[in-house]
Amino acid sequence: MKTTKKTWVVSFMALALLSLLLSACGGSAANTAGNNNAENSAGEAADASNLLGKIQAAGVIKVGIMGTYPPYNSLGKNGEYEGFDVDIAKGIADKLGVTAEFSAQDFSSLIPSLQADKLDAIVSQVTITDERKQVIDFSDPYITNSVKIIVGENNTDITTIQDFAGKTIGVGLGTNDESYLRNDVLPEVGNFEIKTYNDVITSLQDLNAGRIDATINNMYALKPIVDENGFKIKAVGEPIKSDQAGVAIRQDNPELKEAMNKALADMKADGSYDEIFKKWFGEAPPAE
Template sequence: MKKFSLLLVLLAAMLVIAACGSDDSSEGSGSGEGSSEEKTYKVGIDTTYPPFEFEEGGEYTGIDIDLINAISESQGFAIEFEPMDFGGIIPALQANQLDVAIAGMSITDERKKVVDFSDPYFDAGLSLVVSKDNTDITSLEDLEGKTVAVKSGTTGSKFAMDNESKYGYTVSQFEDSPSMFQEVSNGNADVLLEDYPVIAYAISESGLDLKTVGERLTGDQYGIAVLKGENADLLEKINTGLQELRDSGEYDEILNKYIAE
């Protein structure tokens, strides 16, 4: 009987010790979560692409820079910029030298084979550009009999040449953008074709007597990229942060800082 009573006492003591150990373990886990350090991600950028990414006064700036900074702040992670040539960014992701890429990168099926993209954050593409006082041209259908200025060797030039007979305009080629801009400002050409973010930034920064009109003619969209099949949690945070910026109006504030419609 005494042996049985002693056994009961020992069993009770073991249960108490086990319960205490369980509580200690739980408290330890909670403490560990609270003291976790902020994760830092390496972000690949191309600083030769204003207004999205460029260097000014020794600091990185632009739409992409402001967006990823705001997203990282709202989602509680740190970032470290890694500037490089655009062509090296995806290979750097594949080599695990980068965690994220934001570089005015168009979302394409080919790139989707090696990276996962965020939700689109910018609609790029070609735009029609006319003088500020022009009210006659708002679409390609208005170009019959008009003169269209383009820069040689660009996507705008190719688009204009491919559609010249369809819309009945005449193409005038220029070797540089300033000459093309001036041709429309002076009234020697009726309209020019240029990539939307490039011309919008030029209008904003240089005070050109021009404006964009109508819908964009091509539909490229930019996305933030991570290596395919990796960093799913990070990609979710990026999408969440991007949506929060849109909802709060900060997204529009960032775009308006660099681009004038």
């Protein structure tokens, strides 16, 4: 009996010790799991503060366009937006694994809407300038446009910007062309009137009717409007400047900017960029 009792006591103590050891191991495992959960939560929080992560989580990128600027962006006959900018935005969205959702506004409202977080990006011929870089950021350029003087078909008085003196020149409100006229041409040429417009069609209607003497734009933008409306206008002289447009995004979003630049590079590498360019302009993009 003594031997049996002693054996029982030893066995009980061994079981108790084993139980303590298991509890300790269990506590370590629980702590490890807790730490892992905390790290995962921190990672999720970091992703939640990343605009690219938010866009990909939502599955949608909100893109601002004018919607009145063919062949870059306009409302098609099927009720959906179409154009070069629209296809570029769709291509970028596809590379990001999301869908592009378009919102049309006056050009002068696009950047304020972007800054107010109502848009994730603008793909609407936003010219890259040092002034704009103070308040927004840009992807790499996705197109270069040559800007020319546009006048009425019978106009022989204007062939260069020096001929603007004493004339009325139309331009898009809030565009880089407006800044160019005010900041570069006016000081050089002398006094002339600048009349601003919220859309290209109205400016061309006024030019066609003789209510303004000239406008400045590029013929890629004007050709479909002229063909559709029968406007009697023409481009004159050499290009007065060339602009590069990029995808506009809010500042301090390096992940989104890097992803967009990669998407554009991939589109050029796989040939989809060339297909989009030829579709809307009828020719291959110029060599870079």
